[in-house]
Every structure is written in C-alpha cells, then in structure tokens.
Amino acid sequence: MTNTVSPLGKDLIGLEKLTADQILQILDTAEPFKEISERRIKKVPVLRGKTIVNLFFEASTRTRVSFEFAEKRLSADTVNISTSGSSLVKGETLVDTARNLEAMRIDMVVMRHGASGAARFLAERIPSTVINAGDGWHEHPTQGLLDLLTIRDHMGHLEGLKVCIVGDILHSRVARSNIYGLRTLGAEVAVCGPRTLLPSMVEELGCQFFSRIEDAIQWADVLNVLRLQLERMQSGYVPSLREYNRIWGVSSKKLQAAPRDLLILHPGPMNRGVEIDSDVADGSHSVILNQVTNGVAVRMAVLYLLAGGQLEKAEAAKRGVES
Amino acid sequence: MSDKLILKGGRVVDPSQNIDDTRDVLLVDGRVAELSSSLATHEDAQLVDCSGLVVTPGLIDVHVHLREPGGEHKETIATGAAAAAAGGFTSICAMPNTDPPIEDPAGVGFVVAEGKKAGKARVYPIGCISVGREGKRLALVGEMVEAGAVAITDDGSPVMDSGLMRLALEYAQSFGIPVADHPEDLTLSAKGHMNDGVMSSRLGLAGKPNASEDIHIVRDLMLAELTGGHIHLQHCSTRLGVEMIRQAKARGVRVTAEASPHHLVLTEEAVEGYRTEAKMNPPLRTQEDVDAVRAGLADGTLDTIATDHAPHHYDEKEAAFADAPNGIVGLETALGIILTHVVKEGLIDLATMVDRMSCQPARAFNLPGGTLAEGSPADVTVFDAEKSWTVDPSRFLSKSRNTPFTGWSLTGQPCLTIVDGRVVWSV
Numbered sequence: 143m144t145n146t147v148s149p150l151g152k153d154l155i156g157l158e159k160l161t162a163d164q165i166l167q168i169l170d171t172a173e174p175f176k177e178i179s180e181r182r183i184k185k186v187p188v189l190r191g192k193t194i195v196n197l198f199f200e201a202s203t204r205t206r207v208s209f210e211f212a213e214k215r216l217s218a219d220t221v222n223i224s225t226s227g228s229s230l231v232k233g234e235t236l237v238d239t240a241r242n243l244e245a246m247r248i249d250m251v252v253m254r255h256g257a258s259g260a261a262r263f264l265a266e267r268i269p270s271t272v273i274n275a276g277d278g279w280h281e282h283p284t285q286g287l288l289d290l291l292t293i294r295d296h297m298g299h300l301e302g303l304k305v306c307i308v309g310d311i312l313h314s315r316v317a318r319s320n321i322y323g324l325r326t327l328g329a330e331v332a333v334c335g336p337r338t339l340l341p342s343m344v345e346e347l348g349c350q351f352f353s354r355i356e357d358a359i360q361w362a363d364v365l366n367v368l369r370l371q372l373e374r375m376q377s378g379y380v381p382s383l384r385e386y387n388r389i390w391g392v393s394s395k396k397l398q399a400a401p402r403d404l405l406i407l408h409p410g411p412m413n414r415g416v417e418i419d420s421d422v423a424d425g426s427h428s429v430i431l432n433q434v435t436n437g438v439a440v441r442m443a444v445l446y447l448l449a450g451g452q453l454e455k456a457e458a459a460k461r462g463v464e465s
Numbered sequence: 466m467s468d469k470l471i472l473k474g475g476r477v478v479d480p481s482q483n484i485d486d487t488r489d490v491l492l493v494d495g496r497v498a499e500l501s502s503s504l505a506t507h508e509d510a511q512l513v514d515c516s517g518l519v520v521t522p523g524l525i526d527v528h529v530h531l532r533e534p535g536g537e538h539k540e541t542i543a544t545g546a547a548a549a550a551a552g553g554f555t556s557i558c559a560m561p562n563t564d565p566p567i568e569d570p571a572g573v574g575f576v577v578a579e580g581k582k583a584g585k586a587r588v589y590p591i592g593c594i595s596v597g598r599e600g601k602r603l604a605l606v607g608e609m610v611e612a613g614a615v616a617i618t619d620d621g622s623p624v625m626d627s628g629l630m631r632l633a634l635e636y637a638q639s640f641g642i643p644v645a646d647h648p649e650d651l652t653l654s655a656k657g658h659m660n661d662g663v664m665s666s667r668l669g670l671a672g673k674p675n676a677s678e679d680i681h682i683v684r685d686l687m688l689a690e691l692t693g694g695h696i697h698l699q700h701c702s703t704r705l706g707v708e709m710i711r712q713a714k715a716r717g718v719r720v721t722a723e724a725s726p727h728h729l730v731l732t733e734e735a736v737e738g739y740r741t742e743a744k745m746n747p748p749l750r751t752q753e754d755v756d757a758v759r760a761g762l763a764d765g766t767l768d769t770i771a772t773d774h775a776p777h778h779y780d781e782k783e784a785a786f787a788d789a790p791n792g793i794v795g796l797e798t799a800l801g802i803i804l805t806h807v808v809k810e811g812l813i814d815l816a817t818m819v820d821r822m823s824c825q826p827a828r829a830f831n832l833p834g835g836t837l838a839e840g841s842p843a844d845v846t847v848f849d850a851e852k853s854w855t856v857d858p859s860r861f862l863s864k865s866r867n868t869p870f871t872g873w874s875l876t877g878q879p880c881l882t883i884v885d886g887r888v889v890w891s892v
Contacts, residue, residue: 158667237783257785258669259739278787279669318669341666342674 148448153265153272156281157323165323169291171443172436178215179438189218189449194250195243198224198275202254204410204434205275205285209252212441218250236260237267244268250448253277258315271448279313284444285409286319288437290327292429293364295436296405301328306358307349308390309368309417310339310379316409320366321347334358335390338379355390359400366407367392370417383416393419403427410434467494468886469507475515475847479522480820481836490520492843495886500837515847518880521819522837523555523844525826527645528620528699528723528771529796531557531588533579535564540776540864542579542588545796548774548863549586550890552796553879555844556587556827556834557774561598562621568593568604570612577613585889586882587844589615589832594633594644598622603632610640615830618645620699621746625651627684634694643721643829645697648681648706649673649747658787660733660748668739670786673748675703682706686713689720697829698722700773702747704757711766721829723771724762724821726795726802727869729755735869741782741789742869745775763813768825770818772799776865794863798856798870800848804877815850843886852878 149167150160157165178186194213198206206222213220236255243251250271253261258278265272276282294300305324311317311333324331325348332350333340334357344351352358358365370386380386397404406418406428414420423430470492477488477500489504490497531545540548542559549557559576561567567576573590580588592609596602598619606617617637623646624630630646637644654677659665661672682698686709689696701707701722710722727745732752735743743749761767775792782789800822808818823846827835834844856873858866882890 235780235783236785236788237780255785257787259787260785262739263785277669278785279671281669315669318667342661342672343663343666346663347666 148450150447153261154283154444154448155262155265155272155274157283157286157319157326158281160326162326165287165290165326168287168440168443168447169294171447172291172439175442175446176436176439178442179435184215185217186215187217188446189213189216192218192249192449193247194218194220194252195248196220196222197239197243197251197253198222199253199255200225200276202275205254208434208437209275209441211438212445215438216442216445218445236264240264240268244270250445273444273448276315278315279318280315281319282315283319284437284441285316286323287444288433288440289320289366289407289409290323291436291440292407292433293405295432296429297363300324303329303364304332304362305329305364305366306332306334306352306362307366307368308334308355308358308392310370310374311335311344311368312339312341313371313374314368316368321349332358332361336380339374355392355396356399359396359404362404363402364405364407365392367418368409369411370413372413387416391417391419392422394421394425397422405429407433469493469510470883470886471504471507471510471512472515472520472845472847473512475518475520477520477837478815478819479837480816481522481824482838485816490837490845492845492883492886495843497837497839497841497843499839513881517849518847519815519850521846522823523834523882523884524553524800524822524846525556525832525834526554526772526774526796526799527558527769527826527830529557529559529774530562530776530792531559532563532776534575538778538864542576543583543585544862544864545774545776546580546583546585546588548794548796548861550882550884551862551879552798553800553846553848553882554586554796555846555882555884556589556832557796558589558591558615558830560618560620561591561593566593566598567591568596568598570605570608573609573612573614585884587884589613589830591616591618591645593617594619594624595629600624600626600629602629603636606636607640610642614642615832616643616645616697618647618699620645620647623647623649623651623681627688630685631688631692634688634692634696638692638694641831643695643697645699646681646685647699648678648685650677650680653677653680657748658744659736660750662733662751664733664736668736675705675750675754678703678747679705679709682709686710686718686720689713690716690718693719695719695721700725700728700747700771701758701761701767702728702750702754704754707757707761707766711761711764714766721769721825722767723769724758724767725771725773726799727793728758729762730802730806731755731869739786740869741784741786742793742867744786744789744791745773745793746791759807759812762807762821763817768821769829770799770803770821771826772796776863777867779866782867793867793869794861794865797861797863798868798875800879801854801856801875801877802870804850805875809876843883845883846879847881848877848879850877852876854878
C-alpha cells in the first residue's frame with residue numbers, strides 16, 4: 143500500500159459529498175476483492191495489525207456480518223460491540239463511548255446508530271477512521287455502493303440508467319445513499335411509494351416521483367425495492383400490509399407490463415408478500431444475492447482505501463518525515 | 466441624602482415620548498427625575514459621560530428560561546439575571562417550565578425572592594396555565610398573580626385542549642394578565658427535530674412543518690376573539706403565522722406577538738452538518754419565513770423582540786442531533802444581533818428597535834418601565850451603537866454557551882445597565 147493519502151479522506155460518512163471519481167475508485171477497487179472471496183484461503187494481509195471496532199447501536203445481522211467478513215479477509219483484528227451487554231445500555235453518551243475506544247488505540251470504527259448524523263458526530267470527535275454502517279434515516283453508504291456495483295455488473299454502466307427506488311423513502315438511509323450515488327454517476331433516479339412515506343421535499347433531492355408502481359415499471363430500467371418496516375403500519379403510515387402489497391408490492395404480474403426486462407434489487411431483509419413477491423425475489427431478474435456477495439467486496443474496498451492513507455502516515459512517521 | 470445619577474450628553478431614544486435627541490438624564494432615588502437638554506448642576510450627583518452613546522428605557526425580555534429550580538447546572542436565576550444585565554436588559558420574564566414547574570404561589574414567590582437576591586435585572590415570574598403543565602386543568606392563576614406572576618404559559622408544552630385554552634383566556638382576564646402560548650400542534654410536530662423541508666429531507670431528520678405552528682396560531686387567535694382575552698404568541702417563525710396575526714390585529718383581536726433574534730437572521734441552512742447549536746423550537750425555517758418575520762417586526766405585527774434564552778449544559782448539546790435538547794442562549798447577543806442585522810441593515814430604525822425591545826414588552830405584560838418619562842422607574846440601558854465586537858461564548862455571564870453566533874462580528878454593544886437607579890452592569 144503506497145498511496146500517499148486515502149483518496150476518500152479520513153472517514154466514509156455518506157455518498158452525498160463524494161465525487162464521481164471517488165465513487166468509481168471504490169467500485170473499481172472492489173473488483174479485485176471479489177476474487178479473494180472465491181479463493182480457498184480467503185485472506186490477504188493488507189490490514190494486518192489494524193484494530194477495527196464494529197459498534198452497533200441498532201440490531202443488524204447482514205451489515206455487521208458483511209463488515210466482519212470484509213475485515214477478517216483483510217486480516218484486521220476486530221471487536222464487535224452491540225447494544226446488549228455493553229455500557230451502551232448503561233446510559234453512557236456517544237462521546238464517552240468513542241473516547242473510551244479511542245483510549246484503547248483503535249484504527250477504525252464501523253458504526254450503526256439510530257440517530258441521523260451520528261457517524262459524522264463521531265468522526266468529528268475522534269482521530270480514528272469512522273465508517274458509517276447506517277445512521278438513522280440519513281445514509282448507509284456501503285449499501286449504496288454495493289447497489290451501484292451490482293447494477294454496474296449487470297447493466298455494464300450507470301450513466302443514463304433509470305433507477306426507481308420503491309417504498310419507504312422517508313425513513314430510509316438506503317434510499318438517500320442510492321439517490322446521491324446514482325445521481326453523481328449520471329443515472330436518473332425516481333422514487334415510488336405512498337406519499338406518507340416520502341420526505342416532504344423529495345423532488346429537491348433531484349428525483350422524479352411516481353405515485354403508481356405501474357408508472358414506475360413503465361419508466362425504469364432498475365427497481366430497488368425497499369423493506370417496509372412493520373412498525374410503519376403500526377404508526378399508521380399505511381393502513382395495512384395487504385393494501386400496501388396490492389398497490390405498491392412488486393409482483394410478476396405487474397412486471398409483465400414492463401417494456402423491457404427490469405433488474406430487481408432489494409437491500410434485505412425481505413418481507414416476502416409485502417413489498418416484493420416471492421416469484422420476483424427468486425426470479426431470473428433478481429440480483430438480491432449478488433448484492434450480498436458484492437457487499438463484502440465493496441466493504442473490503444472501502445476498508446482498504448481508507449486504511450491506505452493511514453498506513454502511509456504510519457510509515458512516514460516511522461521515517462520521521464511529515465506526512 | 467438622596468441617591469442621584471446623571472447620564473450626561475447621550476443620544477436619548479425613547480419612543481414612548483417620541484424623543485430622539487441629545488439629553489441629560491437625571492435619576493433620583495430609583496426614579497427618572499428629569500430629562501433635559503440643559504440640566505442644572507447637581508453637585509451631589511454621580512456623573513456618567515454618555516456622549517457618543519445611546520440611552521434608552523431599559524430593555525425588557527419577556528421570554529427567558531432561567532432553569533431554576535431543577536436545572537441549576539444550566540442556569541440559575543442569579544446567573545440568568547446577571548447575563549440579562551450584561552446584555553442590556555433591565556427586566557426579564559422567567560418561564561415556568563422548571564422542575565418542579567412554577568404552578569403555585571410558593572413557586573412564584575421563590576422566583577421573586579431569588580430575583581431580588583440576585584440584584585441584577587428585575588425578574589418577573591410567569592406561572593403555568595395548567596397544573597403540572599399537563600394541559601388538563603387550570604393552575605392557581607389568581608394566587609400566582611397575587612404572588613407576583615405577570616402572565617401564564619405552558620411554554621414548551623402547548624395547551625392542545627382548545628377548551629382549556631378558552632378557559633385560560635377567560636380566567637386570565639379577571640387578573641388583567643396575558644396568556645402566552647408556544648403555538649405548536651404537537652400531533653403534527655412532536656416527532657420533529659428541525660424544520661420540515663429541503664434540509665430535513667436531505668439530512669434524514671424528522672421535520673416540524675410550518676402548518677404545526679400556523680394551525681395553533683389560528684386557533685389561539687380565534688379563541689382570543691371568542692373570549693376577548695389577551696393572547697401573547699411566542700417566537701413566531703412562519704410566513705402564514707405572521708400573516709394570520711396581521712389580519713387578526715386588523716380585526717381588533719387582543720394579540721401581541723414575539724420575534725426571536727435567531728428567527729430574524731438564520732434559516733434552516735444553519736443546521737447543515739447536524740449543528741445542535743442551531744436546534745431550537747420552533748425550528749429555524751426558510752428564507753421566505755425569515756423575510757416574513759422581518760416584515761412582521763417592521764410593521765408592528767410582531768410587536769416584541771424576545772430571546773427565548775434557553776441555556777443547556779455543554780454536554781447536553783454534545784450529542785447526535787435528534788438526541789440534543791432544543792434551545793439557544795440569547796440574552797448576551799440579542800442587542801448586538803438586532804443592531805447589526807436588523808437596524809443597520811435598514812429594516813427598522815433605532816426608535817423602532819427600542820419600541821420592540823422595551824416599550825411594547827412593558828405594555829404587553831403590564832410591567833413597570835418601557836419609558837423614561839419623569840417619575841417612571843430608573844431602568845435605563847446605555848449602549849454604544851458603533852462598537853465592534855466578536856461573540857465569544859467563553860465570556861458569557863450565563864452558565865451556558867449554546868449559541869449559533871460564536872465568532873460572529875457584531876456592531877453595537879451594551880455599556881451600562883441601570884436598574885432602579887443602580888448600576889447593575891457596566892462594560
């Protein structure tokens with residue numbers, strides 16, 4: 143690793159502020175890492191000696207495991223902290239948790255937190271690299287990146303593609319990261335869902351809006367179908383899951399009207415029979431499991447790029463020169 | 466021997482008497498004794514040279530949170546009153562959302578006593594509308610007024626029950642006090658952390674729509690019209706809200722209303738980067754709203770400037786945006802902000818500023834002061850309208866530092882604050 147500084151800066155907080163070059167560099171870096179996961183011995187030593195804390199204030203299986211595989215395949219030492227069985231439930235503030243971790247001399251924190259802005263908050267207060275694994279409704283940049291990579295794998299390009307994000311946009315960090323990343327790379331983005339689940343000014347984010355999934359299907363090349371959290375029904379945003387499925391659920395019947403084959407993505411975990419029907423999820427146009435595979439590669443790329451600058455700094459420090 | 470103070474050669478701006486002229490002010494035994502351009506010599510008087518300075522009736526802030534009892538780590542009545550004096554305020558009205566809340570004569574008496582003990586700006590308590598600020602039944606309004614309360618409000622926990630608000634507006638008339646309301650329909654906004662709009666959509670934060678404030682303003686105006694009571698609308702921040710108040714005033718509804726310095730100069734853009742020092746309730750809104758609040762201040766629809774001084778301990782604001790409390794301190798920046806960004810920008814003249822920061826607040830809450838007429842209380846603010854300074858929160862007398870104005874360069878600074886003929890603060 144001989145990059146001078148990390149091309150991404152100290153942290154990865156979101157895709158909103160990244161340039162097209164930076165995003166493409168991550169996607170291109172993910173390509174060689176895909177191959178490592180196919181080897182018999184799935185390990186390379188690029189993060190040997192690095193300490194990474196996976197700090198999860200919200201329950202997560204897929205993202206946490208994906209990060210952990212990525213870290214281990216790069217030979218980092220990892221510690222997992224989640225809300226149960228730690229000081230996080232004892233009323234310790236985020237600042238104090240961060241300072242305590244920092245005092246143990248860690249290199250990176252991968253954080254999932256329920257509050258929008260929490261990743262940036264942490265990044266501004268500790269010298270370690272912070273990777274946002276989802277902050278509230280704000281961003282989930284590595285999910286956005288793996289979605290971009292999966293679309294590029296299957297469509298060959300992103301520029302000019304029409305991507306529609308379907309479902310609960312209001313509460314979705316996945317939606318925001320997708321919108322920012324896709325638009326930066328020249329794709330057209332639309333959203334589709336009940337008006338109750340859209341941010342009030344979604345058009346200001348540069349998105350078209352479709353009330354009806356049928357119209358979205360006519361327009362799009364790609365559908366990214368979001369999970370409908372069951373509590374949205376309990377809070378009254380939609381009257382019933384059955385009605386949601388009838389009107390906004392993606393079914394093979396609705397897809398039959400599409401003028402072209404649509405690529406179907408879903409960040410998981412799926413509610414089969416709610417936002418997506420099984421025949422679509424398991425169908426030939428679904429790339430949902432490819433997303434999961436790409437997730438590990440993209441996270442390896444992000445870890446590698448962010449650590450690169452730091453390794454260089456460490457070497458420079460060893461040589462006694464200013465970095 | 467009597468206690469005499471002469472403020473010599475200052476520009477006296479007193480809209481209550483239509484004065485904007487160079488005058489000497491003679492204060493004797495806590496009263497304004499004489500305002501003259503050729504004051505006779507008083508050998509026994511203390512003389513303060515005010516040439517080049519502006520002399521006005523003491524500034525009055527009808528909306529401050531002093532946090533005592535229960536929140537003494539954020540502010541006390543003594544530190545709040547000292548911060549007020551340092552900001553040029555001679556009187557402040559303390560909100561009752563303390564712990565326990567100020568909901569009975571004992572609580573009101575405590576605030577009065579602590580205010581007197583502090584000996585800085587005068588401290589007037591405001592009592593709760595409802596017991597426990599729960600919006601269910603009226604608090605002991607009459608007894609609180611007897612103990613010194615000057616108004617009632619459930620500030621921060623708006624009375625959602627229109628029937629109770631009607632009773633409050635009727636009952637308060639027995640005592641000649643206003644009912645102050647924080648206009649917010651919580652069913653629309655309770656989950657929100659900032660203005661509902663472009664920024665909240667981008668940042669992924671739950672929003673408070675303008676409609677949550679507008680609906681409550683309209684309701685309050687209609688109840689004031691129904692009852693003939695005096696409604697005082699706090700910290701108005703929306704374009705339509707200002708317009709509704711303007712129309713109600715034209716119909717003769719008894720309404721007074723506040724503009725806060727931050728709603729006059731900041732938009733929701735200040736939240737960029739999840740800055741918790743820009744988190745307050747009502748939230749910072751759009752430029753269109755700011756323009757409307759400014760226009761409302763200029764034409765008198767919003768007749769009072771009030772800071773909504775809301776101190777918080779630094780580590781309470783040191784949190785993710787959704788987890789941080791609402792509010793900013795304002796007592797020590799208000800005059801500089803208003804002079805620099807409202808008066809010097811030509812929106813209102815100096816006399817109108819004094820009207821909105823002294824005369825109207827006194828009138829709305831029936832407080833002594835708001836004038837330098839002979840015989841009135843010797844509450845005087847002296848400031849240098851040309852003095853440049855930079856906001857440095859570490860110099861605040863308030864216990865708290867939560868301000869979005871850190872590092873702002875302002876023109877216009879208080880020099881001397883006189884309460885009851887006594888200098889309680891000087892630069």
